[in-house]
Amino acid sequence: xxxxxxxxxxxxxxxxxxxxxxxxxxxxxxxxxxxxxxxxxxxxxxxxxxxxxxxxxxxxxxxxxxxxxxxxxxxxxxxxxxxxxxxxxxxxxxxxxxxxxxxxxxxxxxxxxxxxxxxxxxxxxxxxxxxxxxxxxxxxxxxxxxxxxxxxxxxxxxxxxxxxxxxxxxxxxxxxxxxxxxxxxxxxxxxxxxxxxxxxxxxxxxxxxxxxxxxxxxxxxxxxxxxxxxxxxxxxxxxxxxxxxxxxxxxxxxxxxxxxxxxxxxxxxxx
DNA sequence: AATCGCGCCTGACGGC
DNA sequence: TGCCGTCAGGCGCGAT
Numbered sequence: 001x002x003x004x005x006x007x008x009x010x011x012x013x014x015x016x017x018x019x020x021x022x023x024x025x026x027x028x029x030x031x032x033x034x035x036x037x038x039x040x041x042x043x044x045x046x047x048x049x050x051x052x053x054x055x056x057x058x059x060x061x062x063x064x065x066x067x068x069x070x071x072x073x074x075x076x077x078x079x080x081x082x083x084x085x086x087x088x089x090x091x092x093x094x095x096x097x098x099x100x101x102x103x104x105x106x107x108x109x110x111x112x113x114x115x116x117x118x119x120x121x122x123x124x125x126x127x128x129x130x131x132x133x134x135x136x137x138x139x140x141x142x143x144x145x146x147x148x149x150x151x152x153x154x155x156x157x158x159x160x161x162x163x164x165x166x167x168x169x170x171x172x173x174x175x176x177x178x179x180x181x182x183x184x185x186x187x188x189x190x191x192x193x194x195x196x197x198x199x200x201x202x203x204x205x206x207x208x209x210x211x212x213x214x215x216x217x218x219x220x221x222x223x224x225x226x227x228x229x230x231x232x233x234x235x236x237x238x239x240x241x242x243x244x245x246x247x248x249x250x251x252x253x254x255x256x257x258x259x260x261x262x263x264x265x266x267x268x269x270x271x
Numbered sequence: 272a273a274t275c276g277c278g279c280c281t282g283a284c285g286g287c
Numbered sequence: 288t289g290c291c292g293t294c295a296g297g298c299g300c301g302a303t
Binding site for chain 3: 001002003034058072073074075076110112113127161163170171260261262
C-alpha cells in the first residue's frame, strides 16, 4: 500500500521518462475514483509539457506549464510506464500519452486513489494546503513533534498518522517507527518526553529512508513504475508479524485494533 | 478544537 | 465447487 516510500519510488521511476515531454492525449476508462477524474482532463493536458514531477506527502504532482496533475495512489494504486500499444488490463483506469511514444498508466483496483487537475500551484489545492511538514525535510524533528503533541490525549500512533502533523507516515511505517523508538503505540501523544520525541523523529526518518532505498514495501499490490515489487517487506520488524518473536527480546509480537486499523508492537520493548 | 467512526472499493482467504 | 463473511486500509467527512 503506497505510503511515502512507495510514492517516492514511483516519482523517481517516472520522472526521467516524462520530464520535458509533451502530452499528446489522455484516455479515461474508468473515471470513478475517490473523486471523479475531471471530464476535461484531456483538453487541459493535451499539448502541455511536463516540467517536473514532484511529491507532497503521498500526493504526486505532475507539474506542467500553467497547472498540475495531482495524483494520489490510495490503497492499491500504481503508475507504470508502458508502450501505448500494450493492451490495458482490468483496473487500468487512466492513460496519459506522451509524444515520445510513452504511456503513463494508472492502475487502481480499489479505486481509493484520485486524479485531479489544478490550474495554478498545486500546493495551494485544498487537499494539500493544510498538510504537515515532510518527514525528511529540516522543519521536521523531535522538538516539532513535542510542541504539536502538548495537551493531546490521542494515542501516539493515530497522532503520527494524522497528515496535519506529519505527512507520509501510514500504518506500516507508524508501527515500525514506534517499535524502533521503543514507544508504546497506545501511549497518549501528550505524555511523551521531548527526548523520546527526538528519538522517534530519527526513527521515522531512518525507517522511511531505508524503505525508499529498498524500493518501498510490497504486501500485495504495490509495484514500481518498472513493474517491480518493493523489497522492504523483509526488513519489517513488527508489521504483519503477530505471534512471531520480537527481533530484540523474543516476546511474541502483539496485534491490536486502533481505530479501524491493525497495530503491531512488542509489549516488552515498547513502553 | 479534538476526537471518533463511517464509507468508499476489490481481492484474498477461510469456513462450510 | 461455490458462496459468503471478514479483513486489508488512506483519508475526507460529518457527528459529538
